[in-house]
Amino acid sequence: MIIISVILFVVISIFSVIKILSIEHPTSTSKFLADDALEVDIPKSGLKGKSIIVVGGGISGLSAAKYLLEAGAKVTLLEKRQIVGGNNDPYLKDGKHYATTVIVTLPCQQPHYLNLCREYGIEQTPHNFVDLEGQIILQDKALSLKMGSGGWSFFKYIFKQCTIKEIIDGICIMFLFYYQFRLQPESKKSIKNVLGNRLTNSSVFTHVFMPWIGINTWCRFDDISSQPAHIFGAFIYEYALKITIRKKDYKKYENGWCVLDGRLIHKLEENLLQNNNYTQKLNTSVIGAFKDNNKISVQLDNDTKLDCDKILFATQPFQALPLIKNIGSKSLINELKKWPKMDCYVILHRDLSQIKNMPWIHQTHMNKTTNKYYITNTIKPIMSDIVFDCTITFVYNTINYEDFIKNQIDESKIIKIYEPKLPIFTLDNSVNRNKIWNFIDNECQDVYWTQACRSGIQYHNNAILNSKRVVKCLINNELSK
Ligand SMILES: Cc1cc2nc3c(=O)[nH]c(=O)nc-3n(C[C@H](O)[C@H](O)[C@H](O)COP(=O)(O)OP(=O)(O)OC[C@H]3O[C@@H](n4cnc5c(N)ncnc54)[C@H](O)[C@@H]3O)c2cc1C
Structure with missing residues (x-):
């Protein structure tokens, strides 16, 4: 307990000092995003x-x-x-x-989107999964978290539920991405290059960071040697943890996940x-x-x-x-x-065996054919002001989609499948x-x-x-x- 507290104290102090001193590279991703x-x-x-x-x-x-x-x-x-x-x-x-395929937006960090909505008198609708506990499945256990709860609350959840090794790995990963995001010129390094073999194979990366962040930067396990670390880092620090907030004149709920x-x-x-x-x-x-x-x-x-x-x-x-x-x-x-080009699969279904009554669940699965990991993200969204009457699962790559259909979902409960493409x-x-x-x-x-x-x-x-x-x-x- 004491060791964890000391580690947390040191890390939070380092983060705070960096933030206070605003040691930011003039061509870092965080500066780019501010310009954008x-x-x-x-x-x-x-x-x-x-x-x-x-x-x-x-x-x-x-x-x-x-x-x-x-x-x-x-x-x-x-x-x-x-x-x-x-x-x-x-x-x-x-x-x-x-x-059908898109579901969320973080309006205060999407200023051009928010301004256009305002121009047309479109009010943002907070998502109903905010403030409800969902789960990231960490190999043999489930890590419960609240979406959009902010950095401090995120650390509290982790602190309560993870082992010391998991916490240390997680902190190292966070720090390395922070470095790429804020202190480096727009990073020419891949995720794998920045984290190295040990951390990219750690359960925290494969089962927490990949399904939580990778799904939002459309990063598959095959991409960790080619996706730039600054893209991954940008999602953590600009969107998921809301440490860098771009637009200031937002309403309180616009600084959280809203319906798109x-x-x-x-x-x-x-x-x-x-x-x-x-x-x-x-x-x-x-x-x-x-x-x-x-x-x-x-x-x-x-x-x-x-x-x-x-x-x-x-x-x-x-x-x-x-x-x-x-x-x-x-x-x-x-x-x-x-x-x-990447093939995406958006599956609308009513199989609640994994998500149960939670609002969202991020998972890493093992593909039984390739023996490689892949990630899925399952959400019960609301669209406009009404409750969407089914659940959506996102899967990337045809070979993973086939494994998911065969081994992870009750096919008879599938309502519709969309197949968008993405660069x-x-x-x-x-x-x-x-x-x-x-x-x-x-x-x-x-x-x-x-x-x-x-x-x-x-x-x-x-x-x-x-x-x-x-x-x-x-x-x-x-x-x-
Ligand atoms: C699975 C998934 C989830 C996503 N989730 C979110 C989210 O939650 N929030 C968010 O903000 N964004 C999300 N996105 C991203 C979002 O969908 C895209 O950023 C956005 O829709 C891109 O818009 P676009 O106009 O740039 O391109 P596109 O939407 O790809 O539009 C291109 C258009 O060109 C048309 N076209 C193509 N070729 C021709 C041709 N030869 N002749 C005529 N027309 C043609 C196509 O039919 C299409 O209508 C998600 C994307 C995917 C795939």
């Missing part, structure tokens, strides 16, 4: 008479369309599915808004459709983009060609790559090649990103690209931020001609 939180001043003119095609109707494409219209452009948005919303996949039932449903998507679409300069074509897939004699056009899957002055692709990197190969700048094409973070694509994207955007003339993954962790907030940055650059490039 600043409002982007987008010119409100400069595109009058320009016709711009936006490809992709996710949150990136919709928000980009909004800012392009505000600068005077004529915008045509092309979306291959029958609804807009992309990976949010929103739907409206009995007057209530739902999203389809309201913002639906409001954006509703407002765009009221603008005479906006055209939206659903069920319309772009299959190519061309430039002939200074004329830019996109080729649609229905044998139609649409001409325009500029194209803004707002799709995932691997979706954009084949479309821009004839027309995009070299540096943009090279950058998009750096983003591998994954690597050391190649997630270091120095703001500098790289600034350079690429400035180089673009006719064809631009944006998507949530461009900056750090890929949430709705990042999608909106990047749309603002790209639209601003597009306008400035136009004005400087």
Whole structure:
């Protein structure tokens, strides 16, 4: 007991001293995130008479369309599915808004998302799993925790339930990530590189950090040698423990986990459709983009060609790559090649055998075919103000999904399965990103690209931020001609 108290005291003192002295590297991830939180001043003119095609109707494409219209452009948005919303996949039932793959947001740390919601009068709804105990399964025992309870309370829970070895390993891991997040220039080191073999194989990392943090940075066990440590660290210190709070003028509950449903998507679409300069074509897939004699056009899957002055692709990197190969700048094409694709599985079900009556549970399972660990996250969310009548489990990779279906869930209780794709973070694509994207955007003339993954962790907030940055650059490039 005395040893643990001394260790805790020393660690908390070190953390406090670092925080008080604000020893922060000028290009650390925490500084990057602070910059990302600043409002982007987008010119409100400069595109009058320009016709711009936006490809992709996710949150990136919709928000980009909004800012392009505000600068005077004529915008045509092309979306291959029958609804807009992309990976949010929103739907409206009995007057209530739902999203199918995304579920949570931390509004005060997602300032661009929060500001846009405020602009449309959308109030944040606190999640019902906040303040209720959920569990992380630590090999042979369950570690009970409250979601969003903050750093101090988190330590109290750990202190009560873990062995000394687990606590020491956990503290070392926390410290190493803190170092990468705040004291290092945006880290070029992978998770494995920073933690070393012993800590990456420790039960605290495999059974607590991976299912708790890895699931939120879309990190699979296969990625720990390639996912940058600063991305993982950013989630711990910016989101999970809320040590770095970006937006100050928030309401109390906006500094906690809130519901992310389809309201913002639906409001954006509703407002765009009221603008005479906006055209939206659903069920319309772009299959190519061309430039002939200074004329830019996109080729649609229905044998139609649409001409325009500029194209803004707002799709995932691997979706954009084949479309821009004839027309995009070299540096943009090279950058998009750096983003591998991941298969995600979002399983809506009523098998409560593992989650029981808890609001959430994070788990590490052993894949019986590969003998490797994989993580799942099971949540009973609320969408809008109503209780969602089933449970959601997130699994990544087809081989793990197959194992989960075979060995971990009662298949007869599955209601629906969604299969979104996601670009994954690597050391190649997630270091120095703001500098790289600034350079690429400035180089673009006719064809631009944006998507949530461009900056750090890929949430709705990042999608909106990047749309603002790209639209601003597009306008400035136009004005400087
Ligand atoms: C499992 C999972 C859970 C998540 N949880 C959260 C969460 O809790 N909170 C959060 O903030 N974020 C979450 N996210 C991330 C969030 O979904 C994304 O950040 C966001 O939806 C990305 O929006 P986007 O517009 O950048 O891209 P996308 O949503 O991928 O939109 C791209 C759009 O382009 C369209 N398109 C593609 N190719 C073409 C083409 N050739 N022609 C026409 N249209 C095309 C697609 O149909 C799609 O609509 C989650 C993602 C996943 C996969």
